[in-house]
Amino acid sequence: MPTAREPRYLVIAGDLRRQIAAGEYGPGRLLPSESELSASYAASRVTVRKALAELKRDGVVDSRQGFGWYAVGPPLRQSLRELTTIERQIRAAGREPSREVLRFAVIPTPPRLADVLPTDRVLEIARVDRVDGQPFASATVWVRAELAAGVTPASLERRPLSDQLGTALGGATQTITAVLATGPDAQLLQVPRGAPLLRCERTTTDAAGRPVLRSEALYNPLLTEFVAELSPELEDGVRLVPP
Numbered sequence: 007m008p009t010a011r012e013p014r015y016l017v018i019a020g021d022l023r024r025q026i027a028a029g030e031y032g033p034g035r036l037l038p039s040e041s042e043l044s045a046s047y048a049a050s051r052v053t054v055r056k057a058l059a060e061l062k063r064d065g066v067v068d069s070r071q072g073f074g075w076y077a078v079g080p081p082l083r084q085s086l087r088e089l090t091t092i093e094r095q096i097r098a099a100g101r102e103p104s105r106e107v108l109r110f111a112v113i114p115t116p117p118r119l120a121d122v123l124p125t126d127r128v129l130e131i132a133r134v135d136r137v138d139g140q141p142f143a144s145a146t147v148w149v150r151a152e153l154a155a156g157v158t159p160a161s162l163e164r165r166p167l168s169d170q171l172g173t174a175l176g177g178a179t180q181t182i183t184a185v186l187a188t189g190p191d192a193q194l195l196q197v198p199r200g201a202p203l204l205r206c207e208r209t210t211t212d213a214a215g216r217p218v219l220r221s222e223a224l225y226n227p228l229l230t231e232f233v234a235e236l237s238p239e240l241e242d243g244v245r246l247v248p249p
Contacts, residue, residue, distance in 0.1 A: 084233065
């Protein structure tokens, strides 16, 4: 006797499941839109949504406002308790970080940073950070030029910037907010324009409390989460500031 035909939505779900398992859509990577999937599989939007709902039920995909559907995977967890680099935390999780330097130059201190970094000239470094080849953050760092005399694009490939400065670091103040991706940000991070991003601003000081560097970064929230581990001795270390 002929067997019953598998419902079309299960066929589509099975094909997408195989693509995700094969790594065509890594953790946090966006799937084609519902309309694109509908055209690709010559199926109705209703059928495509049933297929995606099947995968969501199994924890394979999920959706988020401003992004659409994406493959589920463990996010990069960045601890707010330690003054360390995201690269070290990525490697500790068994994954491979990489970065592309987009801009590297000594410039006059931008006026908007004059109160943050009281120095005439700064080294400006703009970069894109990736994990397993996928961009998860774009960042710009400004560091007092006199402390970064030996820093080069090549040296940044070998050692974190913080290890190359002519002073020991003491602490940092970090502010995290949410913004919408502009055209250039969306292109760098491979997310839809207008998608919500995490914006992190950090001012790092030396052991004497003097500002050393300022960084401003945008993170894809599908790939990154910030974790604050609270304990009694840290009760004054994290402040919630109303918007």
